[in-house]
Amino acid sequence: MEQKHTKKMFLQIVKQLRDLIAVQNIQEGEKLPSERVLSEQLNVGRSSVREALRSLELLGLIETRHGDGTYLASMKHHHLVEIVGSFILQDASSVADVHATREMHEKEAIKIICQSETLRKLPVWESFFAEIELEQSLQREAILRECMIVTENRLAFKIWLQLSAYSNSALVNDITKEEKSHLQIMLASMQMGYLPEAIEAYEKWIEILK
Template identity: 70%
Template sequence: MEEKPAKKRFIQIVKQLHDLIAEQNIQEGQKLPSERVLSEQLQVGRSSVREALRSLELLGLIETRHGGGTYLASMKQHQFVEIVGSFILQDEQSIADVHATRQMHEKEAIRIICQSPVFCALPIWKSFFVKLELGESLKREDILRECIVISGNRLSLKIWLQLLAFSDKLLATDITAEEKREVKTLLASMQMGYSQEALDAYENWMVIIK
């Protein structure tokens, strides 16, 4: 079956959850359809459904119980995602605001990392750097997601993941040869705790990939 862009997959699954809640009167704590059922309803592969559900779980919309399936979480959090999704769907020009807001979270995460000797010393930065040196595949979102996660702000992570869903075409791509210099400077600066240098490299990187 033909796969749809990641942005559309994510939005469709959010809409499907909304429909299930409204039509079947699913309450908080009740079980949602399986990956197989969602895959059939949305006409996308199960791996795509699984990826989208993982994002929804990180947002706090659903919860997975080991061996027991997926369950609806807080309706208040569901409303947050629906509002943001509707905003994007109704006003395509606002995508620039999405990128700007996402970048605010990314820059703050970089600042936090540079201010922490523990975060700076994490081996993940060297691992990313080596991958770039060896010419291995590395997606833009992999580095940015790691920055947000390591910064330790769970609310920022939830917001960033939602914004990422509307930035998939920009960030789900491998880092190009043109970007490598700035990305390696970013990684090296974070390892040394050089906040301004890291932020400058990040800004230059964002200019390249616009």
Template identity: 60%
Template sequence: MDKKQENKKIFLEIVQQLRELIKHENIQPGDKLPSERVLSERLNVGRSSVREALRSLELLGLIETRHGGGTFLASFQSHQLVEIVASFILQENKSIEDVHTTRKMHEREALRVICSNEILRRLPVWESLIFRLENDEEVVRDLILREILIASGNRLALKIWLQLAAYSSKSLKKLTTEEEKIIIQKLLASLQEGNEIETIEAYEKWMMYLKNTDF
């Protein structure tokens, strides 16, 4: 088993353990969950792996960490869609391609929302990103996508996207290349102009570049 598959297996084991614990011990929203140390001992995995799994679940709003107080089951009744998406992502037999596809659906919709809103198109973040790209500064791929989701103003979509991005591929954590910087600059310029067709075309070209080089 390669490193990527091993990490995935550990992640799924931790999540499954939490599910069983919540169910069998009838843990209610607001109740405290076992500590990282306890979970680490039960699963015989490193605390860093436990911490990463808990962080992912926290991004989904399924648990919450209180400084100095531990980890608690969140009250997520109002986030049923997030729970459904989380369950989908965390099933071992689901195709990773489905995760990519769902993530990109959120990205496209965020771009459409921004293109249709003059205030969002004028946000200073776009000029800042263009400046960094033009001046060959180091820019991580998921930073750009995250700014797009944040700007769209849909907090639920952002929460879902964060989990999808974290689980889909480490490729998004890489720095943009010189070739894709040109594509992204075109995307951002079209976005500022409100040209949805050219924005989506540039986005699709960027995603195809990533698929052909990394995914």
């Protein structure tokens, strides 16, 4: 049962968290329930809750105080991107621009990772590589989201979330055998800091999705 729920869409879990905050009337500066409690209340795995909380913290919507729990941050500065994003995503003629903008952010994240020895050595890339090699269930969005998160650019990540939500029909699906080699080349190139090769593999992968 838990394995089934951990595969829920990331954005759906984030929405559940936001709804829970509203229902429980948690105010700015107040403490959120623990990961264990949230996992039980949302009926999802703790790893999924942890991932969602990590992203919300990057966006500045919550803050973690080590040894003291997680608290709701001020929300008054976090509405502009949602308003702009909602406007853009309602315009059917902007489909190509939306995808191009999302890809621009993803390429920039790959560039930052390739240029940072610390980010290149993160174990998550090897983990993704192994999951792809073993043909385990892995959503496309998971890799892209991790690339965006590790760069720690809150505004870019917030914009990317809006754009990826529009692209959900493709990104939430699992990686296929056809994509396997391109993704592995991309991940390996990122680990070695080979930017041109990483971008080329990324572009070939995205072309398959189109």
